[in-house]
Amino acid sequence: MYLIDGVQVEKKDFTLPVENIGVWRGDGIFEAIRIHEGYPFGIDLHIERFKKSASKVFFDNINFEKIKKDILLVAENFQNGYVRTLILRNEKDSFNVFCFYQPPIDVPEYFTLQTQKAYWQGGGDFLEDDVFNIGTKSTSYAMNISHTRFAESNGYTDALLVNRENIILEGPTWTFGWIINDHIHVPxxxxxxxxxITRRYLIRFGKEKKLKVSIGRLAEEELENIQSAFVLSTAKHAIPVSKINKINYSHHALINEIQQTFKDEVNIERP
Ligand SMILES: Cc1ncc(COP(=O)(O)O)c(C=O)c1O
Structure with missing residues (x-):
């Protein structure tokens, strides 16, 4: 299912000109939402983040109520998979909203990760209040994906990004979590x-006492001291990590608990 500005089109018409600045400069923002039996999980939080991204990179006059309706329409037609929504700048200073269904993707059972320095990532040098556009979920993902490709070329599933001081940040397309003393941590x-959004849910599960969750920092040198680690995102509700660089990790029961808590939450939220 393909919508441009709320109008359903055929796949062959779901296109845009290369001249658009959204294509050649990546001037756009996006959200990906997972469908669970017709329900787009966490839709309100995704819309809230979408609004924030829009204001950070100067997309004005966007009708988010209409975008929400588009997302609900796409989702209700499918059992699983994703709704992807992109707002992309045109040749002139206008934009289009592209909303489409993406079938389920294959997610590996375990991730193996290679730490890589991300020179282009703020990495703690700048805080949200210092910089107007930090935290934008923009469509400029070429650097992120270059890390995944580099990790793959070295035999790993994905990269684990670190800052100048080797503090762990996130993955190219997911949040990192780790377990020490049977306690869950996120950066x-x-x-x-x-x-x-999934990190936010996990922190909320901690506040609701469903799991033990803390926010902190982990240096690459400390990877030897953790019990286990996991990958977290809309597409991955806690996928275990079996190896980071040369260090192997065994499965930890808490990762199953995280997965189960997400399943329960979906059931609570879904109307
Ligand atoms: C860089 C990055 N970090 C973290 C995430 C996880 O975010 P969410 O839980 O909202 O899917 C994503 C998801 O696309 C991402 O691209």
């Missing part, structure tokens, strides 16, 4: 990582 937002 703090002052590291300039994306304000991930």
């Amino acid at each position: 703090d937002l002052d590291l300039g990582i994306l304000d991930s």
Whole structure:
């Protein structure tokens, strides 16, 4: 299913000119939402983040109520998969909203990760209040994906991004979590990582006492001291990490608990 500005089109018409600045400069923002039996999980939080991204990079007069309706329409037609919504700048200073269904993707059972320095990531040098556009979920993802490709070329599933001081940030398309003393940890937002929706849910599960969750920092040198680690995103509700660089990790029961808590939450939220 393909919508441009709320109008359903055929796949062959779901296109845009290369001249658009959204294509050749990546001047756009996006959200990806997972569908669970017709329900787009966390839709209100995704819309809230979409609004924030829009205001950070000067997309004005966007009708988010209409975008929400488009997303609900796409989702209700499918059992699983994703709704992707992109707002992309045109040749002139206008924009189009592209909303489409993406079928389920294959997610590996375990991730193996290679730490890589991300020179282009704020990495804690700048805080949200210092910089107007930090935390934008923009469509400029070429650097992120270059890390994934580099990790793959070295035999790993993906990269684990670190800052100048080797503090762990996030993955190219996911949040990192780790377990020490049977306690779950996620990095703090002052590291300039994306304000991930699934990370927010996990922190909320901690506040609701469903799981033990803390916000902190982990240096690459400390990877030897952790019990286990996991990858977290809209597409990955806690996928275990079996190896980072040369260090192997065994599965930890808490990762199953995280997965189960997400399943329960979907059931609570879905109307
Ligand atoms: C860089 C980055 N970090 C974290 C995430 C996880 O965010 P969410 O939980 O909202 O899917 C994503 C998802 O696309 C991402 O691209």
